[in-house]
Amino acid sequence: MDLFANVLARVRNDYVVPVENADLITDALNGMLQGLDPHSSYIPPDRFDDLQISTTGExxxxxMEVTMEEGVVKVVAPIDDTPAKKAGIKSGDYLTAIDGESIIGLGLDEAVDRMRGKPGEPITITVVRKGEDPEDITLTREVIKRVVVKHRLEDGIPYIRISQFNELTYSGLKKAVSALKSEIKGKLPGVILDLRGNPGGLLDQSIKVSSAFLNGGEVVSTRGRHKEDNMHYNAKKGELFKGVPVIVLIDGASASASEIVAGALQDRERALLVGLTSFGKGSVQSVIPLRNGRDGALRLTTARYYTPSGRTIQGTGIDPDIAISYALDDKKGNKGGLKESDLPNAIKAEKEKQAEEDSEDENQIEFPPEGFKVEDDYQLKRAVEILKSGKYTELLAKAHS
Structure with missing residues (x-):
């Protein structure tokens, strides 16, 4: 503490321009916490309300969900039907400036604050994409309402898209099921649950969504340094999709709560996972108020998530049962976007995956045929084919043999 106080005094007295004590302390705290892992941080008192915005408010x-990589804002995933998604922002894009002013080196919270504003106001962000020149993209801020569950029939097969896990997710899922049953006018022939690009959200909603496919039993567990961090979370009985074949679509931007659902349904042999290995965000953050919030709070990683079979999610992700790419084979390994293990100071996986268990070996990935357009969604097309072919039960058994 003496060392910290000495450095603080030196900076305050001798730095080239005057600096505020509060800013120095906030930056120091964030430097310490973000040196632990990319998800731990200090939350100043005036940012407490933002914790509610992401799950309940407008x-x-x-x-878009963003993270920080070496002082640069990086996109984890754009949210469906938002300005970012409509403008073509992609997972893995770097954001380097807002309205011509650099945001490199800013804290993540400050960068996010600058992107938010009055609905209807324009904003220009500078996007840097690997292998391409920087591009200025002008968007118009909108009220982000987060309609997170959508459904339709895809060639006669019920399709449900969940883009995020917020407080409305499970109720939205129940409404989707009722609407699909009315449209089918009978038992569902199968269902495709699309979790691609879903950055996660609330743990309790992932448990409820898993309960729709499971009749009780474990969904996920957490383990930490302290006994109170070790928890088991079970599904409730009374599944909504009893006896219905299920395919879950995942990709490299399926993270956190998405991985909990996918991992539970895979381990419990309740669904066939199709797509690409998920993001690998399997850590638990606890918000710890400081002086009842008067001094802000710590967002601190306190545990890891584990699937029902005891597999860790952190740093490894969930592998699909059938690896299928959305894009043509580029003959260079089809390196995807950002993964948890790519983030600075990411908590390492407890043990490396064995090479023979890596379902994303490039020789095992199925690619779209030459000339297939990305927008035609090859992964979804193959999921529909599997359910209509009558081979679902055989493929599910093979995946767990």
């Missing part, structure tokens, strides 16, 4: 913004 705000004027662009609609």
């Amino acid at each position: 705000y004027g913004g662009l609609g």
Whole structure:
């Protein structure tokens, strides 16, 4: 503490321009916490309300989940039907400036604050994409309402898309099931649950969504340094999709709560997972108020998530049962977007995956045929084919043999 106080005094007295004590302390705390892992941080008192915005409220913004990589804002995933998604923002994009002013080196919270604003106001962000020149993209801020569950029939097969896990997710899922049953006018022939690009959200909603496919039993567990961090979370009985074949679509942007659902349904042999290995965000963050919030709070990683069979999610992700790419084979390994293990100071997996268990070996990935357009969604097309072919039960058994 003496060392910290000495450095603080030196900076305050001798730095080239005056600096505020509060800013120095906030930056120091964030430096310490973000040196632990990319998800731990200090939350100043005036940012407490933002914790509620992401799960319950509406705000004027662009609609994307972001993280920080070496001082640069990096996109985890754009949210469906938002300005970011409509503008073509992609997972793995770097954001380097807002309205011509650099945001490199800013804290993540400050960068996010600058992107938010009054709905209807324009904003220009500078996007840097690997292998391409920087591009200025002008968007208009919108109220982000987060309609997170959508459904339709895809060639006669019920399709449900969940883009995020917020407080409305499970109720939205129940409404989708009722609507699909009315449209089918009978038992569902199968269902495709699309979790691609879903960055996660609330743990309790992932448990409820899993309960729709499971009749009780474990969904996920957490383990930490302290006994109170070790928890088991079970599904409730009374599944909504009893006896219905299920395919879950995942990709490299399926993270956190998405991975909990996918991992539970895979381990419990309740669904066939199709797509690409998920993001690998399997850590638990606890918000710890400081002086009842008067001094802000710590967002601190306190545990890891584990699937029902005891597999860790952190740093490894969930492998699909059938690996299928959305894009043509580029003959260079089809390196995807950002993964948890790519983030600075990411908590390492407890043990490396064995090479023979890596379902994303490039020789095992199925690619779209030459000339297939990305927008035609090859992964979804193959999921429909599997359910209509009558081979679902055989493929599910093979995946767990």
